[in-house]
Amino acid sequence: MSKTVSTCICETNQVQNQPQENVFFHTLYRTQADFPNEFLRTARSTSPIQICAVFSTIGPDSLGAMLNIQLNDELSKIVAACQSQPVLDFDAFSNQVINVLNIKVCNYVVSKGGTPLKTSMTMLIIEGDTLRVIHIGNTKAVLVRDNKIMALTEEQTVAHRYVQMGAITPEQEKTHPESMNLTQYLGKLPQDGPVVPDKKVRLKLKDNDQLCLMGIGVAKLMPAQMRNMILVKQSNTENKSRELVTSAYNYGVKYGLTVIMINVESTFLLPGDAVINSNLATEAGIGRAKPQKADDPYTELNEPYGDTSDMDETQRFNGDYEDVYDDLSDKKNGRKKKAGKADKASKPKPKGWDIIVPILTFLICGLVGYAGMYLVFNAKHLLDKLKPASETTIENEEVVMYILNDETPVYESASLDSAVIATLNSGDTVTYKGSEEAFSQISTSDGVEGYVLSVQLSNDDPTLGEELPEMEDPTPVPTEATTVAETEAVYDEPDETEAQTEAATEAVEETTTEETTTEAVTEYEPDDTYETTTEATTVAETTTAATEAETAAEVPAET
Numbered sequence: 001m002s003k004t005v006s007t008c009i010c011e012t013n014q015v016q017n018q019p020q021e022n023v024f025f026h027t028l029y030r031t032q033a034d035f036p037n038e039f040l041r042t043a044r045s046t047s048p049i050q051i052c053a054v055f056s057t058i059g060p061d062s063l064g065a066m067l068n069i070q071l072n073d074e075l076s077k078i079v080a081a082c083q084s085q086p087v088l089d090f091d092a093f094s095n096q097v098i099n100v101l102n103i104k105v106c107n108y109v110v111s112k113g114g115t116p117l118k119t120s121m122t123m124l125i126i127e128g129d130t131l132r133v134i135h136i137g138n139t140k141a142v143l144v145r146d147n148k149i150m151a152l153t154e155e156q157t158v159a160h161r162y163v164q165m166g167a168i169t170p171e172q173e174k175t176h177p178e179s180m181n182l183t184q185y186l187g188k189l190p191q192d193g194p195v196v197p198d199k200k201v202r203l204k205l206k207d208n209d210q211l212c213l214m215g216i217g218v219a220k221l222m223p224a225q226m227r228n229m230i231l232v233k234q235s236n237t238e239n240k241s242r243e244l245v246t247s248a249y250n251y252g253v254k255y256g257l258t259v260i261m262i263n264v265e266s267t268f269l270l271p272g273d274a275v276i277n278s279n280l281a282t283e284a285g286i287g288r289a290k291p292q293k294a295d296d297p298y299t300e301l302n303e304p305y306g307d308t309s310d311m312d313e314t315q316r317f318n319g320d321y322e323d324v325y326d327d328l329s330d331k332k333n334g335r336k337k338k339a340g341k342a343d344k345a346s347k348p349k350p351k352g353w354d355i356i357v358p359i360l361t362f363l364i365c366g367l368v369g370y371a372g373m374y375l376v377f378n379a380k381h382l383l384d385k386l387k388p389a390s391e392t393t394i395e396n397e398e399v400v401m402y403i404l405n406d407e408t409p410v411y412e413s414a415s416l417d418s419a420v421i422a423t424l425n426s427g428d429t430v431t432y433k434g435s436e437e438a439f440s441q442i443s444t445s446d447g448v449e450g451y452v453l454s455v456q457l458s459n460d461d462p463t464l465g466e467e468l469p470e471m472e473d474p475t476p477v478p479t480e481a482t483t484v485a486e487t488e489a490v491y492d493e494p495d496e497t498e499a500q501t502e503a504a505t506e507a508v509e510e511t512t513t514e515e516t517t518t519e520a521v522t523e524y525e526p527d528d529t530y531e532t533t534t535e536a537t538t539v540a541e542t543t544t545a546a547t548e549a550e551t552a553a554e555v556p557a558e559t
Contacts, residue, residue, distance in 0.1 A: 001048045001128045002205060003266040007237040008052075009245050010039040010215075013061070014254035020064035021215045021258040022072060024053040024123075027079060029072035035065065042238055049088055051079050052260050053123035054139050054213045058180070060115060067108050067117055071186075074104050088127050094134050094199055097123070098186075102195050105187035119186040122153055122213055126205070129267035133201035137185050140219035143203075144210040147232045152201050156184040166416060166438035166453060174220070209264040210237075214244075217256025222248040237261040399432040401442070401457045410450040414439035422448045427463035 008025040012035055022030050023039070026047075030039040055071055057064035078100065082093055101121070109117050120137020133141055135153040143150040154160065158178035162168045173179060188195050212231060222244075230243050241261040248257055375382075403424045410422040414436040422444060424430070430442040430452075439451040 001046060002050070002126055002264050003044075003046045004050060004126065004262055004264050005042070005044045005237055006052065006260065006262040007042045007241045008040070008260040009241045009258070011245060011249075011257035012036065012038075013256075016061055018061075018255040019056045019058050019120075019216055020061060020068060021054065021056045021256060022065075022068035023213075023258060023260055024051065024055070024072050024075055025260060026050065026052065027076055029069070029076075031069060032066075047083075048086075048128060049083060050126040051123065052213060052262065053121060054215060054258055054260060056120045056137065056139050056216055056256065056258075057117055058119075058182070059117035063108075063112055063115060063117060067105065067119065070108065071101055071104060071119065071121075074100055088125070090125070090127075090132055090199075093125075094197065097134065098136070098195055098197055102186050102188060106189055109187060117187050118182050120182065120216075121186060124211055124213060124262070126262075126264075129205045131201070131203055131205050131211070133199070135198040135201075136195065137182050138180070138216055138220065140214045140216075142212050142214075142231065144212065144231050145206065149228055149231055153198065156198070157182055164438055165455065179220075205264050205267050207264065207266055210240075211262040211264070213258075213260040215256040215258030217253045218244055218248050218259055219256075221253045221256065222251060226251065237263050399459075400429055401432045401459060402461045403428045403430065403452075404456050404458050404462050408452060408456045410442070410444065410448060410452055411439070412450055414441075414451045418451075421450050422446075424452070427461055430457070432457065 006025065008023050010021060010023050010030050013020065025041055026043050026045055028041055028043075053075065055068045057067050059067075075097065078093070078096055082088055101119075105117060105119055109115060118137070120139045121134070122136075122139040122141045123134040124141060125132045125134070131143075133152050135141065136156065138155045138157055139153070140155075141152040143152055158181040159168070159173045159176035160179075161183060162176070162178070163170055163173050168176060184196055184198075186195065210231075214227075218227060226247055227244065230240060230247060233240060233243075235243070238261075241259045244259050244261075245257045403426055406425045408424045408426075409420040410424060412418040412421050424444065428444070430444050433441045433443060433449075435441070435454060436451070438454055440454045440457055441449070441451055442457070443449045
């Protein structure tokens with residue numbers, strides 16, 4: 001458990017219609033009677049569970065202030081119930097806090113005629129030496145360690161979402177019109193969706209760590225450089241809290257001046273050195289702590305640290321009385337031995353212990369033997385089961401994703417100002433290796449490694465379902481001129497053959513045996529090969545010669 005000293009300051013707003021704030025400080029908070037004045041408290045605590053929180057409500061002044069008081073009332077009841085638990089169930093506690101407080105805000109809004117109210121809350125829970133954070137809205141928490149400042153929360157606003165997407169820069173976020181438009185807040189109605197708090201922070205505290213909870217005036221309106229210079233100063237919690245509020249006020253911030261400063265003096269305390277719910281609130285005039293008896297083994301809330309009871313001197317000594325008095329006279333030694341034996345005899349023994357010990361020993365030995373035999377006979381099966389798990393882990397290290405849009409730039413680093421090293425088109429595959437803010441680290445199919453905007457990646461191929469262009473028939477459509485040309489080319493004959501064919505035709509025309517010649521010529525078909533044409537020509541020549549001889553024989557006869 002940790003020993004802490006804390007200081008809280010909560011100033012009244014000097015500007016109307018600005019967010020009203022309140023603190024939950026070790027079960028203390030500002031009541032209606034404290035509003036006209038500054039609320040300042042300092043407390044020391046060694047409680048196993050220490051809880052501090054800041055509330056900031058956007059809405060009408062009077063309604064916001066009264067709502068914060070009612071939220072603190074509800075939170076006090078929840079914290080009082082968890083203080084009785086030896087170990088805090090963080091998940092159950094955080095769900096209870098969010099659900100109960102959200103319902104409280106919604107009911108309050110309905111009771112006031114539907115006036116919209118949105119409440120931010122940042123809560124620190126120190127359990128032993130472990131710090132946990134529950135954050136909703138735009139209040140802020142930081143850790144100061146070794147002169148370095150670590151932000152524990154992130155604003156849940158529309159403008160900050162634009163920063164995460166890369167649409168605007170962090171410098172533009174401060175003046176963006178959506179910088180006060182909350183995405184998560186207490187007071188969400190069921191139709192607006194569930195309240196999703198940020199519960200990721202869980203870290204071990206170290207000695208001299210400092211924690212700071214801030215309202216929106218110190219967190220958003222005060223320059224970060226001015227605030228950080230004060231946070232890293234070596235000063236006590238009260239002076240540092242006072243300096244933060246004073247500097248913000250002098251800078252011109254007139255509302256949201258709320259600070260809780262916690263200094264972790266030690267993270268290792270023995271149970272006897274801790275007092276649950278101990279604080280110095282009584283020194284500030286809040287009340288008077290209940291005195292605790294010196295011999296009371298229980299704490300203020302009657303929570304025992306264990307089985308404790310008063311012991312006399314004889315019970316503190318565990319040795320054999322006979323060995324103590326070996327050097328004394330026989331008379332004294334005998335008397336002391338008898339006294340020692342009487343003490344031993346008078347000491348009560350636990351009932352049934354002689355029976356319980358053998359049974360426990362038998363059960364433990366049986367379980368150890370069964371476990372050993374099970375491992376011996378099932379070692380191979382266990383190894384086979386572990387092997388696919390390792391392979392699956394290796395396969396899931398890299399994920400193949402698709403590019404959504406054409407001309408998507410690939411940046412050299414996770415910044416829009418870095419050089420563009422490649423461009424990708426819609427449907428290109430890349431290997432996803434990790435994310436950094438609004439960018440994702442990828443590797444292209446060409447081996448180029450760089451960063452693209454996360455919104456340009458998808459698990460599904462965007463080109464699926466697109467209509468592909470119809471493929472035209474590559475075979476050309478034949479035309480009449482082409483067919484004639486090809487036919488003429490096929491049946492072209494040598495010049496000598498053409499001349500012979502013409503001579504034969506002329507001879508046939510001059511003769512009277514036209515029928516015989518015609519029959520020989522008719523046997524020629526345009527589809528025959530060159531050999532067929534030559535054969536027909538030879539027949540024609542033979543017929544022509546016969547006809548000429550017959551004609552020559554008939555001429556003298558007529559003469």
